[in-house]
Amino acid sequence: MEFLDGVATLWTVAWRAMLLDPSVWHPAAAGQLQAIAYTIAIVAALFQIVGQSFILAINRVSGLRALTSLALGIAINISALVFLALAMWVAMSAVLERPLDLLSTLAIVALAQSPHVLGVFSLIPHFGLYWQRLLEAWAMVCLVHGVVVESGLHVLVAAMVALAGWGLTRAMEFAVRPALRRLAHRAIGEAVLRSMRFDPALAGKLKRRAAAVRIRPEATP
């Protein structure tokens, strides 16, 4: 029962955060609701790796290796959020010329992940891809709103701060991607499908596979 109550509270807070409800954002900026905000970020990371569990399943990766890979996925997502919070904290403190509370910034960034709680629907064929983009945009809107609430900056300045943090995080991800790939390879082995996002290499692989059964005259019965 307590668990269900917890789920209901989590969902209520996440939904209100998505709607930019001040009753959620102001307490979060004031250093309250931190536990719920972090839980939302972890749940959002979990939903974001649902696709990864599909990949593991169809590559016949199971047991400890699968769990390791999923845990790795969550850890990467959470690390990216922490990096984003750090980058934005530095940017906001520089603009305001005074240090802000780092934990509050972390809570704001975590709460801004609320739209990704609906990330499971990105598995829907075709429309899921657009849904994913919509959630990413929505999370960015939440992030900008969070910066406005926390720092009192003008919305345009807040948007620039959020974009700078987002850009730095993407650059960081790009820089460590080869190392992450090596790590993932060690965790799950050679995968047929590596990503649930568009993988141009896959079509090439399948074409080669189709060409391997290419119909040849000498093989006519």
Add this chain to the structure above:
Amino acid sequence: MTLVWQAMTFGLLLLALAALLAPYESLAWWAGWFGHTPDATRPAGSAPPGQERPDRAEPQCHVVLLLGINTVSVNTRSDAEREFISALREALPDCEVVDDVFPYSPFGAPLTGDRLLAWLWRAVSQLGGRFAVGLLRNAVNIRNLMQFLVSTDSRYGPIYNFGVAQVMIDALMRHGYSPGAPRPVILLGYSGGAQICVGAAPYMEAAIGRRPSVIALGGVISADPGLDSLETLVRLQGGRDRVPGFGALFFPGLWPVAFYSYWNRALRAGRIRTVVTGRMAHTGKGGYLDREARDVSGRSHLQTTVALIEEEVRRIADMPVNGRVRERPHLRNENGRH
């Protein structure tokens, strides 16, 4: 009102669940969970055991027919579809019409085959009564529509389309496709079947060593990478058929602003043509396969549709490989010029 609202919510949840589960069949097939893995080891050029074609004269071309999303299996066709297929065979005696491909499964398993919900789909095809049949027919449409969306999805589509291409190649071999003297392969897709034809084209090209052509009858097609692997795409489009236009709303790659999409590049390269068939609707009364409705010349819609397909098949079969189709005055290009 509350009841209506609850029913709508329940329906939407069911739809979302169906959509979430739709890619499962492709992914599980790829993983080998159904006991038969994607077969890359079958000897090239051989038909599956027991499915060899009896000796017949060499056909001039092969037309692989993929019907619309109302298909339950290749054995449960509507009267209109059966008439259409036999009229097509009559019109193209020198071509082999391959009509035994079920396109809404990556391994060609019909809905009434070896499946968990086969009993439901069997019941659908046997039920009497307008309401029940109508209701369950929509269930078939929704199920197959989800597979159509899987085909268009850049994540699941490659696997699904690869599977259907393999099923089509098997069917071609059963129907006497001769690797020694390859003839044109024309994929004829009705409604959602057209998308699957286009999606499977890259793998068909890789397997048979030449580009297939696609004739889309009221076809709903996305801006699929498969467009690059087509010799030509001919769209037969009825004046009262709103389905392809409605479908295009959901595929931004078809919009003119997507300048570099596969669709717009194929248009600019002249590989897509639209032929207006007259005032035909998508399906049912006044549809492409209606034998009662008549056009101004007095021909039935079915006769006109078959005649146009015949004309296009003969045009494609005669044209050189890698050649381009000549423009004709009564054809309408995608940009609206006549």
